[in-house]
Amino acid sequence: MYEPLSEALKEPLSNPVDDINLRLAVAAADIAELRAEVARLDRALDETRRLNKRASEVLELVYEHLTNSGVKATKVRAGGNP
Numbered sequence: 357m358y359e360p361l362s363e364a365l366k367e368p369l370s371n372p373v374d375d376i377n378l379r380l381a382v383a384a385a386d387i388a389e390l391r392a393e394v395a396r397l398d399r400a401l402d403e404t405r406r407l408n409k410r411a412s413e414v415l416e417l418v419y420e421h422l423t424n425s426g427v428k429a430t431k432v433r434a435g436g437n438p
């Protein structure tokens with residue numbers, strides 16, 4: 357799980373400017389890490405959508421085949437209820 361680098365900053369440095377610069381650098385690193393994670397999740401979501409669309413297409417083909425072969429098929433809603 358994600359742990360912010362800022363947890364490492366328990367006590368301020370003796371020079372306030374250095375302390376602020378260090379905290380800004382840590383915040384920038386945290387932001388970069390979060391952006392990378394969002395990009396990864398976005399790619400995973402796109403892949404999931406693509407696979408769900410393909411599964412839907414295959415299911416339609418199965419229903420069509422069953423209908424054409426004379427087998428009575430009952431479509432199932434997304435919630436799993438017939």
